[in-house]
Amino acid sequence: MSGCLKWPHPENPRPDPLSARPVTAARPAARRLAGLALAVLAAAASAQDEPGYAPDDALLKQVETMARNGAAAASAEQGPGVRVEVKVGKLDPRLKLAPCQHIAPYLPAGLPVWGATRIGLRCTQGARPWNVSIPIQVSVYAQATVAKSALPPGTVLDASMLMQSEVDIAAAPGAAVPDPMLAIGRTLGRSVAAGATLRQADLKPRQFFAAGETVRVTALGPGWQVVTEGQAVGAGIEGQSARVRTDGGRLLNARPTGDHQVEVTL
Numbered sequence: 488m489s490g491c492l493k494w495p496h497p498e499n500p501r502p503d504p505l506s507a508r509p510v511t512a513a514r515p516a517a518r519r520l521a522g523l524a525l526a527v528l529a530a531a532a533s534a535q536d537e538p539g540y541a542p543d544d545a546l547l548k549q550v551e552t553m554a555r556n557g558a559a560a561a562s563a564e565q566g567p568g569v570r571v572e573v574k575v576g577k578l579d580p581r582l583k584l585a586p587c588q589h590i591a592p593y594l595p596a597g598l599p600v601w602g603a604t605r606i607g608l609r610c611t612q613g614a615r616p617w618n619v620s621i622p623i624q625v626s627v628y629a630q631a632t633v634a635k636s637a638l639p640p641g642t643v644l645d646a647s648m649l650m651q652s653e654v655d656i657a658a659a660p661g662a663a664v665p666d667p668m669l670a671i672g673r674t675l676g677r678s679v680a681a682g683a684t685l686r687q688a689d690l691k692p693r694q695f696f697a698a699g700e701t702v703r704v705t706a707l708g709p710g711w712q713v714v715t716e717g718q719a720v721g722a723g724i725e726g727q728s729a730r731v732r733t734d735g736g737r738l739l740n741a742r743p744t745g746d747h748q749v750e751v752t753l
Contacts, residue, residue: 542590542608542621547575550592550606550621557600558625558657565629565656565665576622578608587613601625602657626655631663632670632685642675654684661686692725695743702747704731704739723749 542550554573562569578584587610594600595607605620633652642648649667656663664670664685676691696702698721706713720730723743731741731749741749 541578546590546592546608550575550608550623553592553594554600554606554623554625557594558627561599561601562627562629562656565627568630570628570653572626572628574624574626576624578619578621582619584610584617584619585613585615587611587617589613595620601627602660625657627657628653629656629663629665631656631665632667634679634681634683634685637681638675638679640675640677644670644673644675646671649685656684659684659686661688663687664690692727695723695725695745696729696747697722700747702731702749704733704741705744705748705750707750707752717749723747 551573554575555571558571558573559569562571589610589612591609591611593607593609595605598604603622603624605622607618607620610617630651631654632649633654635648635650638644638648646667649670651667654663664687670685670690673693674691675689677689679685679689696719698719700719702717702719702723704715704717706715715733717731717733717739720732720738723729725743727743728740729743729749731739731751733739739751741751744750
C-alpha cells in the first residue's frame with residue numbers, strides 16, 4: 488500500500504549503514520607500526536621507573552678533594568692561615584644516567600675553583616658514556632679588609648673606616664684587599680656596605696704619572712732585567728697599559744706599577 492510504513496521483516500532486517508561496511512584485515516605495515524608504538528611506550532615507561540645514576544660517597548670525596556686542592560692553589564698568595572671549605576651539591580634529578588664502571592672527575596676549562604662553580608664527571612667505561620657536571624660551593628676564609636660602616640662612592644679611606652677580619656674571600660668576584668693599610672688614602676669608586684669585604688674593584692684606579700713625564704722603565708726577560716728611562720706618551724692608569732718612548736726612540740706598551748714606574752716584558 489502506498490503511504491503506509493513498511494517495517495522490515497524480522498528475518499530480513501534493514502542493514503545499519505555504520506555497521507554495513509566490510510571489515511578487512513589490517514595491513515602488515517599498519518600492524519608493524521602499532522607494534523613499534525607499543526614498544527616505544529613500554530620503553531619510555533620503563534625508563535621513567537628506572538632510577539638514574541647517583542654518585543657514591545667515594546666519588547663525592549674525590550670531587551671534594553679536587554675542589555679543595557684547586558682552591559688552595561688559587562689562594563696560595565693569601566699567605567698562611569687560609570681555610571678552605573667545600574660543599575658538594577647534587578646532580579639534576581631529571582638526569583637518567585646509564586650505569587658506569589669508571590667515572591673521572593675533572594675541572595672544566597675556564598671555570599675557577601672558587602665560589603659557586605662546578606666540577607665535571609665523565610663516564611669513561613660504560614655501555615653509554617656520558618659527561619655531566621655537579622655543582623659545588625667553595626668557600627675560602629682568610630684575613631681581609633672589611634668596612635666598619637656603609638661607605639658611599641667618592642669616600643677617601645682612612646684607618647678609622649676599616650678593620651681586618653676573617654671573611655670568605657670567594658663569596659663575591661674580585662680580589663679582596665688583604666690589609667687595610669693598602670687601602671688608606673684610596674678613593675672608593677662605588678658604595679661598600681657595612682661589614683662587606685673591600686675588594687680591589689671597589690677602589691678607583693690610581694694615576695701613577697701624566698703624559699710627558701719621565702718614567703723608570705724596567706724591561707724583563709728570561710733570566711735578565713734592564714732598567715732605563717723613558718717618556719710617557721699617555722697617562723699611566725693602574726690596571727691599564729701605558730705607552731712609553733725610550734731614549735732611543737722605541738715605543739713600548741708598558742704596565743704602570745707605581746709612581747713614575749712601568750714594567751715591560753720582552
